[in-house]
Amino acid sequence: xxxxxxxxxxxxxxxxxxxxxxxxxxxxxxxxxxxxxxxxxxxxxxxxxxxxxxxxxxxxxxxxxxxxxxxxxxxxxxxxxxxxxxxxxxxxxxxxxxxxxxxxxxxxxxxxxx
Amino acid sequence: xxxxxxxxxxxxxxxxxxxxxxxxxxxxxxxxxxxxxxxxxxxxxxxxxxxxxxxxxxxxxxxxxxxxxxxxxxxxxxxxxxxxxxxxxxxxxxxxxxxxxxxxxxxxxxxxxxxx
Numbered sequence: 001x002x003x004x005x006x007x008x009x010x011x012x013x014x015x016x017x018x019x020x021x022x023x024x025x026x027x028x029x030x031x032x033x034x035x036x037x038x039x040x041x042x043x044x045x046x047x048x049x050x051x052x053x054x055x056x057x058x059x060x061x062x063x064x065x066x067x068x069x070x071x072x073x074x075x076x077x078x079x080x081x082x083x084x085x086x087x088x089x090x091x092x093x094x095x096x097x098x099x100x101x102x103x104x105x106x107x108x109x110x111x112x113x114x
Numbered sequence: 115x116x117x118x119x120x121x122x123x124x125x126x127x128x129x130x131x132x133x134x135x136x137x138x139x140x141x142x143x144x145x146x147x148x149x150x151x152x153x154x155x156x157x158x159x160x161x162x163x164x165x166x167x168x169x170x171x172x173x174x175x176x177x178x179x180x181x182x183x184x185x186x187x188x189x190x191x192x193x194x195x196x197x198x199x200x201x202x203x204x205x206x207x208x209x210x211x212x213x214x215x216x217x218x219x220x221x222x223x224x225x226x227x228x229x230x
Contacts, residue, residue: 004156034218043118043204043221044157089157102219104156 002027004092006105014113017080021108023073023090031095035064035075038087038107047075047088077110085112117141120205120222127195128230135190135225137205146188147219149204150174157204163188195229202226 004025013019025033032051036044048057048064050073057064061084063076077084087107094101118139127133139146144165149157149172159172163182177199178192188207192199204224208217 009154041224041226043206043223045221046218049218102159104158106154106156109154 002092002094002101002103004090004103004105006088006090006108008108009106010109010111012111012113013080015080015082018076018078019080019110021075021077021088021090021110023075023105025071025073025090025092025103027071027092027094027103029095030068030071031093033064033066033073034091034093035062035073036089036091038089040086044089080112082112082114085110118205118207118220118222120203120225122225123223124226124228126228126230129194129196131195131229133192133195133227135203135205135227137188137190137222138186139188139207139220139222140186141207141209141220142185143207143209143220144185145208145217146182147206147208148172148178148180148188148190149206150176151202151204151224153202161190195227197229200227200229 007022034049035047038044050057050066052068061078066073087109089107090105092103121136146163148161151157158174160174160176161180163169169180178190202224205222206219208219
């Protein structure tokens with residue numbers, strides 16, 4: 001069964017600190033992995049997207065890594081800001097269908113305190 | 115910022131009412147999607163469309179229906195709302211791509227529906 005598991009479920013950090021969010025998946029055949037940021041009451045916004053051949057991708061203070069062999073990804077946030085408080089969703093796409101089926105994790109709820 | 119819009123943003127209605135959730139995008143995307151999301155849970159695909167006059171059911175069984183008469187418009191309708199329909203509904207769109215092309219889905223802000 002294709003699944004995407006994220007950890008931790010929730011995380012509280014102080015402003016300025018770094019943190020790392022984890023994503024493990026069993027989706028096969030793998031096409032790509034995306035990290036989305038979803039603010040409360042808003043739709044998800046894409047942060048990074050990585051294909052099988054990419055093992056790291058940065059977007060400002062966000063750095064995503066991918067290990068396609070172990071089927072693990074992480075999202076590292078450096079020098080956190082209050083505006084980073086949101087849910088971070090790992091999304092994996094397969095290439096077994098024309099639609100490019102997306103499998104969503106439940107997200108990690110990050111709270112940044114001043 | 116993606117040009118995809120959803121109305122209303124919040125809706126509270128009584129059981130048995132017919133409702134239509136609107137979704138429009140101005141990016142000319144062929145593919146459009148409807149997702150349902152409960153708090154703390156993953157998004158579930160309930161409907162999608164490859165283009166005009168194309169609609170398909172997603173993975174999560176839903177009593178809602180959709181239509182795609184125009185490229186930019188993908189409304190979702192509930193003929194008779196029930197409390198079990200209470201959820202957040204997210205609309206998304208993406209460009210039409212080939213097998214190896216990665217298409218990013220752009221999400222609208224969502225509609226928070228509460229059925230009393």
